[in-house]
Amino acid sequence: MIEEKLKNIYARLFDSFGPQHWWPGDTPFEVAVGAVLTQNTNWGNVEKAIANLKNANALCPVAMDRMSEPRLAKLIRPSGYYNVKTARLKALISFLIRDYQGNIQRMKKGKPQELRKKLLGINGIGQETADSILLYAVGVPYFVVDAYTKRMFSRHGILSADSEYEDFQELFHSNLARDAGLYNEYHALIVKTGKTFCRPRDPLCGDCPLSEKGLPI
DNA sequence: TGCCAGGCCGGGT
DNA sequence: ACCCGGCATGGC
Numbered sequence A: 001m002i003e004e005k006l007k008n009i010y011a012r013l014f015d016s017f018g019p020q021h022w023w024p025g026d027t028p029f030e031v032a033v034g035a036v037l038t039q040n041t042n043w044g045n046v047e048k049a050i051a052n053l054k055n056a057n058a059l060c061p062v063a064m065d066r067m068s069e070p071r072l073a074k075l076i077r078p079s080g081y082y083n084v085k086t087a088r089l090k091a092l093i094s095f096l097i098r099d100y101q102g103n104i105q106r107m108k109k110g111k112p113q114e115l116r117k118k119l120l121g122i123n124g125i126g127q128e129t130a131d132s133i134l135l136y137a138v139g140v141p142y143f144v145v146d147a148y149t150k151r152m153f154s155r156h157g158i159l160s161a162d163s164e165y166e167d168f169q170e171l172f173h174s175n176l177a178r179d180a181g182l183y184n185e186y187h188a189l190i191v192k193t194g195k196t197f198c199r200p201r202d203p204l205c206g207d208c209p210l211s212e213k214g215l216p217i
Numbered sequence B: 001t002g003c004c005a006g007g008c009c010g011g012g013t
Numbered sequence C: 001a002c003c004c005g006g007c008a009t010g011g012c
Helices: A002-017 A028-037 A043-055 A061-066 A069-075 A082-100 A104-108 A112-120 A127-138 A147-155 A165-175 A180-197
Strands: none
Touching: A002 A165, A002 A180, A028 A043, A028 A082, A028 A104, A028 A127, A043 A069, A061 A082, A069 A082, A082 A104, A104 A127, A112 A127, A127 A165, A127 A180, A147 A165, A147 A180
């Protein structure tokens, strides 16, 4: 039973690592900024960029909207792809100001499905970034699928490695309660486990809580 | 030193 | 529908 497998994996990860207290960010806006900055990027580098924004007293929608692109690019430089990400942050913030007066909380009004479509319409916001914002900044239950999720659950034979984002997301949506708190913790535990054990060609399965009898993670 | 990190876009086939 | 190159820093 697939449902039992998913619940069993969750239980084992939670027992091993405990609550992860995600997303690592003080405000919904910081979460949204972090979601863009962490695209294909080590979280440690993102922290440096966010620290720069805080030091410049610039981690708010109005300040970042007004800021020149070269200045913003310089502040977020440690997170890599800084020119691309400057444009993406600008696009997200323009949208946020235009439709929600710069207040992410207001996204809770209206249908989550419509909001997701709107987010995906912003240049630079793909499925994972949109779902990260939805789940961790807005608090609506969309499961976030990242590289770790695909790697872990395909290596465990639950889905084939070349399955689509939607396939992985549907796996969780249809087999677990549609619960933001659960999705929050589950995804955070997947990342925690992935960072520790689940490199692309380096399983390191020995001490992983999921490794037993030829079940590499 | 090369590999890796909590993707996404645009152009080509 | 797929495939691919580009985007860039910092840690190990």
